Amino acid sequence: MNNQSQVTREDDVKLTPLAMAVLELLLEQPMHPYEMAQVMRARHVEARANVKPGSLYHAVERLETHGFIEVVDTQREGRRPERTVYGVTEAGRDAFIARAKAMVGSIAPEYPEFAVGLSALNELDREDALAELRTRALKLQAEAAAEQVIVDSLIAKPLPALYWLDLRFTAARREFELAWTNQLIEDIITGRVDWVPAECEDEA
Structure with a gap:
């Protein structure tokens, strides 16, 4: 061979x-x-x-x-x-x-940077963390809107949905991440997610 x-x-x-x-x-x-x-x-x-x-x-x-x-x-x-x-x-x-x-x-292992960032969120100042999450949400909103324009244009064409399932999946995932990020922002603001800075964990 x-x-x-x-x-x-x-x-x-x-x-x-x-x-x-x-x-x-x-x-x-x-x-x-x-x-x-x-x-x-x-x-x-x-x-x-x-x-x-x-x-x-x-x-x-x-x-x-x-x-x-x-x-x-x-x-x-x-x-x-x-x-x-x-x-x-x-x-x-x-x-x-x-x-x-x-x-x-198959489910392939993926290592998204956002998950890594979330794991280190308590190392940031609470207001800095909220500011970055809001920035991410705005960017996600812009990308979701752009992808929706593409999806709408494909829906208007006589093109079988089977040919653009990848775009539908990407758009749906973007919408989910946007909703999840907005919910996290709200949870931090309202206290549903307790903010425990890293220095407090060290003291404990």
Whole structure:
């Protein structure tokens, strides 16, 4: 067994969200990276993957290295640089399906910074903590409003809901976090959550 086969098989379950987004597009039709970026932008893929030019090209290169995609054509328009068109391989299709199943059916460990910040909240001054929570709530409100505009636009289109479940999930999660943060602010203000500074714990 050669090293290439080992790397490819091990990588089957380690496809990143961006790599999954690339494979998803190529399962529809062959594309060059610039076209991928345009379609991802139009579909708001940035809500679930880190879509930046550098990271996108790196993901494409990595997928090709592992045999999940391959060059199917090259295009040139006028004096523009030649563009390489990629298509998904059978191995890429299998890896995509396997990873999608794992992502849907498994609970992957995540380490959100907000949870870490909440664990250290009692180290802050009460008013500073409230100020930061209010700032977060305002930002969440703005993001939730922007996502709702996207959701409303998709609802208005004759597009099956199955195609944009990821956006519905993201919007719902944002609404939940906003409601939870606002409730925490209210609980601290009203005393339902007792404010016990860290120095008081030390004295106890």
